[in-house]
Amino acid sequence: MPFLSVPSLDRHLRMSFLAAQREHVAETGHTDAGGLSLADLACDSIWTGYIRGLLEGTLGHPGMRPLTCSEWWWLDHGMDGPEFIARVTLFRSVTGTRLTWSIRPSQRPNHHTAPLLAAVIPLLSAQHIPELTLECPAHDTPTRTAIEQTGAHPLPSPTPKARYSLPLRVR
Known part of the structure; x- marks a missing residue:
């Protein structure tokens, strides 16, 4: 069963993450x-700096601005160690809080969006975040359905993306 984790320097997870990135490059x-x-x-x-940057909120890569986010990885138990499925990132700014996620292309048919959102929402509520903005491609009906199942409300969108507001119960 998949689970959320913070990014890690685990060797097997790195290989799985790289395989996922090759899928993204191909797509x-x-x-x-x-x-x-x-x-x-x-x-x-660079890998070590990337992971530390995700964990600490800084990136040491030239041309990159400091992160103002929190990131979790959606993993599954593999035979040799954790397998990377997706990432979910929380961005905070003065205009609001936005949640983004990206599922490994080969894992998209397995419908990870709903369980991923269900797993991360309690973490965000515990951080006293009152509301999130969620976006997805307007034509992506399965993702829109998963977002709507969280109780999110549609927002007007000036882009070809569907936008939603999700009030959270602050704990």
Whole structure:
């Protein structure tokens, strides 16, 4: 059963994460790793800096601004160690709090969005976040359905994305 975890330097998880990034490159032409390339991620010092940056809120990669987010990874128990499925990132700014996520292309048919959101929402409530903004491609009906199942309300969107507001019960 999948579970949330903070990013980790675990060797097996790194291999799984790199495999997921190769899938993203095949699909979109780039990784889903903060602007880092596959070559960057293969470099031990950059990988270590990337993980520390995610954990500490800073990135030591030239041209990158400091992170103002929290990130968790959605993992499954693999035969040799944890397997990377997705990431979920919380961005905080003066205009609000936004949640983004990215599911590994080969895992999308397995419908991870709803359980991923269900797992992360209690963590966010515990951080005293009163409301989230969620976005997804307007044509992505399964993701829109998963978002709507959380109780999120549609918002007007000036972009081709569907936008939602999700009030959270602050604990």
